[in-house]
Structures are given as structure tokens and as C-alpha cells.
Amino acid sequence: MKKTAVVILNFNGQKWLEKFLPTFIKFSTNVDMVVIDNGSTDDSVKFINNEFPNINLIQLEKNLGFAGGYNEGLKHLHHSYFIIVNSDVEVTENWIEPNIKILESDENIVAVQPKIKSYNEKNKFEHAGAAGGWIDKLGFPFCRGRIINTLEIDKNNYNDISDIFWASGACLFVNAKAFTEQGGFDSSFFAHMEEIDLCWRWKNNGKSIKYNGKSTVYHVGGGTLNYNSPKKVYLNHRNNLYMIHKNYKTNTPLFIIIFIRLFLDGIASLKYTMSGNPNFILSILKAHFSYYSNIRKLNNYRKNNKPKNFKKMKGVLNSSIIWNYYVLQKRKFAQLIK
Structure with missing residues (x-):
């Protein structure tokens, strides 16, 4: 068993698996590849078994949402670090190691987010995470590089490593022990903002969340639930x-x-x-x-x-x-x- 697991939660996302799994395989070395299937009714499971038999496939009986699906699936894994990543994400070369090094550098750092850019407009940041999550005094979350619905163009001004309030669940590197000790995601959320809630709970316990602009992924967004739903x-x-x-x-x-x-x-x-x-x-x-x-x-x-x-x-x-x-x-x- 490797120290790190790349864990993709899938729900009826065969088209994304077909599109992006080859890139995950290509650029994810010295890790275990895991797909948690969240009760899909399409041919996702058949596709993985036929095309990627070496991937560790964890099948859940029904759709437990993002929060419950990851909570249940991660119980089967015993790695030091989890990379929680959406199925509609395109990764790039050297996307893993810089973030794992940050987690290893200080046990108080429990989560790291890479730069998340738009897959469809690659010069822009993506809504879900951008250059790291902040929050305002009324509890409204927003991002460096994305304020409300305005996406900034990446002009290399967010290539830093910095403290943030929350890291996006679209691509989230976490210390597995810290994740478990904190109780994982709140499954009552089902989906959306569960990662912000988790990061806030970590913050309440004195933990640190980091953004790493030296690692980049591209996110389609709305792959499972449309933004206008x-x-x-x-x-x-x-x-x-x-x-x-x-x-x-x-x-x-x-x-x-x-x-x-x-x-x-x-x-x-x-x-x-x-x-x-x-x-x-x-x-x-x-x-x-x-x-x-x-x-x-x-x-x-x-x-x-x-x-x-x-x-x-x-x-x-x-x-x-x-x-x-x-x-x-x-x-x-x-x-x-x-």
C-alpha cells in the first residue's frame, strides 16, 4: 500500500471517467488509484472493471451524496494522505508531490488545495476553489481569483503558497488521520459546502489550511449537479x-x-x-x-x-x-x- 490514495467519487459520471481517468493514471505516480462509485445507474462500474481493472473500485449501494459517499468510501482505506478529487478534473504533471510535501512539513497543516482553473477557459480560474477559499464576516464563502460569479484571469499573481480559510473539495489534499479525527464531512450536508464546514471545524481546533499555487488542475464544474440547478x-x-x-x-x-x-x-x-x-x-x-x-x-x-x-x-x-x-x-x- 502506498502512503497516498487518489480518491475519485463517481455518480453516473462514465463520460468524465472516460475523458479524465487516462490523465489521472498518466500523472499520478507512486499512489493508489481509488474510485468510490456512489450507486451509479449508468455503466461506470462496467467501464472501470473492463478498462481499468487495476483501480481499486469501492461500490456503494446508493447515492450518499458527496459528503456521505466519501465518508463511507474512505473507511475502507488506510493511507496517510487522501487526495479527494472530482471526476470532472483534468490533472497536470507534478500535481501531487508539491502538495504532499506541504502536508508532511507540519502536522498542524491538515489540508492543501492546488490552483484550480477552468477546463473550458483555461486562462481563467474556476468557480469551485480558484486560488483558495476565504470567508467574509457574515459567513459568505468566496475565493481568491473568484468573487461571487466573477472569475479572474490567471496572470501568475496567485502562484504563492498561502494560508486560506477553506480548501475546495474539487481537489482536496488531506491528512487522513486529521480527517478521521475530525469526523470527516458532515453527511447531513449531502453535497456542497461540506468541505468549508470541515475546514471551519479544523480551524476551530487550531489547524492550518494551505493553498499551493505551484500545482495546477483544471475543473469542468457542474459535472454532477448543474450550477443553475x-x-x-x-x-x-x-x-x-x-x-x-x-x-x-x-x-x-x-x-x-x-x-x-x-x-x-x-x-x-x-x-x-x-x-x-x-x-x-x-x-x-x-x-x-x-x-x-x-x-x-x-x-x-x-x-x-x-x-x-x-x-x-x-x-x-x-x-x-x-x-x-x-x-x-x-x-x-x-x-x-x-
Whole structure:
């Protein structure tokens, strides 16, 4: 057994496996290749068995989502490091070793994210991760190289190694022991923002998350769930509320933050209506109903895990990204930190 496992979660993604597995094999040396199949109903399993019989295939009976699928599949592995990576990612030469070296350099560093660029527009960053995740004072996540929906062109200004608040699940290098000790992803999230929640929980325990701009992958994005899907809108809004309730702590009481988020989600609903997506309003309403119905469980988690004041953590913008983007018209990360 190698010390590192490249672990791809697949759900009905045969076309992505056909397209990208050969590149994974080509550029992934001295690692074990693993595919966790999340109850696919296409011919993904047959394809892997026929074309890549040396890949370790872990089959789950049903789709447990990103969070549950990885949690269940990774129980079968005993490596020192996991590389959690989407099936719609194209890797490049030397994409692994620089990130593993960072993890090995300090046991307090528990996760590393490479530079994630767009597969379809290779000069631009990609939405899910870009040059490393940050978060604003209200709990809205964003990225260096991607503010809201504006993607920056890569001009080699993010080739650094730096501290970030969260690392993207599209390509996430993790210390396996730290992942297990932290309880893995929160399976109640199903999909979306579970990696931010995990990184926030790590941060609450004093751990460090890094971005490495010397390693690059290309992400298609929306390979399993389209960016314009009402379900995606629902999961993003619901899981963000879950995550804030579990982890958020500043001098501002939590109920005020939730009230502000309710107001901003109302504005988002109006925006969706004006842009011709009224179905998204129902998604936001469902997200809030789910959140309110789970407050007791979230309160119990919060009581037992005692979050830290996150404004003192690295990768936090102590102002509102919504205000900066829509009112002050700041579209680039460098404009936020002047």
C-alpha cells in the first residue's frame, strides 16, 4: 500500500471517467488509484472493471451524496494522505508531490488545495476553489481569483503558497488521520459546502489550511449537479446556514447574523425573480425551513464543540463580500485587501 490514495467519487459520471481517468493514471505516480462509485445507474462500474481493472473500485449501494459517499468510501482505506478529487478534473504533471510535501512539513497543516482553473477557459480560474477559499464576516464563502460569479484571469499573481480559510473539495489534499479525527464531512450536508464546514471545524481546533499555487488542475464544474440547478441553490443556501450555526462565533450574537442572512436571502429571491429564475425562490424557502427544523440538533452540536472567534483566523475578510461586490463594485480579490 502506498502512503497516498487518489480518491475519485463517481455518480453516473462514465463520460468524465472516460475523458479524465487516462490523465489521472498518466500523472499520478507512486499512489493508489481509488474510485468510490456512489450507486451509479449508468455503466461506470462496467467501464472501470473492463478498462481499468487495476483501480481499486469501492461500490456503494446508493447515492450518499458527496459528503456521505466519501465518508463511507474512505473507511475502507488506510493511507496517510487522501487526495479527494472530482471526476470532472483534468490533472497536470507534478500535481501531487508539491502538495504532499506541504502536508508532511507540519502536522498542524491538515489540508492543501492546488490552483484550480477552468477546463473550458483555461486562462481563467474556476468557480469551485480558484486560488483558495476565504470567508467574509457574515459567513459568505468566496475565493481568491473568484468573487461571487466573477472569475479572474490567471496572470501568475496567485502562484504563492498561502494560508486560506477553506480548501475546495474539487481537489482536496488531506491528512487522513486529521480527517478521521475530525469526523470527516458532515453527511447531513449531502453535497456542497461540506468541505468549508470541515475546514471551519479544523480551524476551530487550531489547524492550518494551505493553498499551493505551484500545482495546477483544471475543473469542468457542474459535472454532477448543474450550477443553475434549483437543487444546487437549495443545498448552497441550506448548508451555509447549517455551517454558520455550527461554527460561527464573533462578538455579534448569532441570531443577528441569521436575521441579516434572512434579509439577504430575501434580496437574492428578488434577484432570481428578475433574472427569470422564480423556481430558485422555492429552493431558498425550502432551505430556510430545513434550517429552522434542525435548529435543536445544530444547537447541540454548537454546545458540544464550542466554536472559536473566527475573525481572528487567517482567510477571513472582516467586511461583507456582498457589499464589496454589489455596492463598491470590487470584482478582484486584490481590491478587497488593500
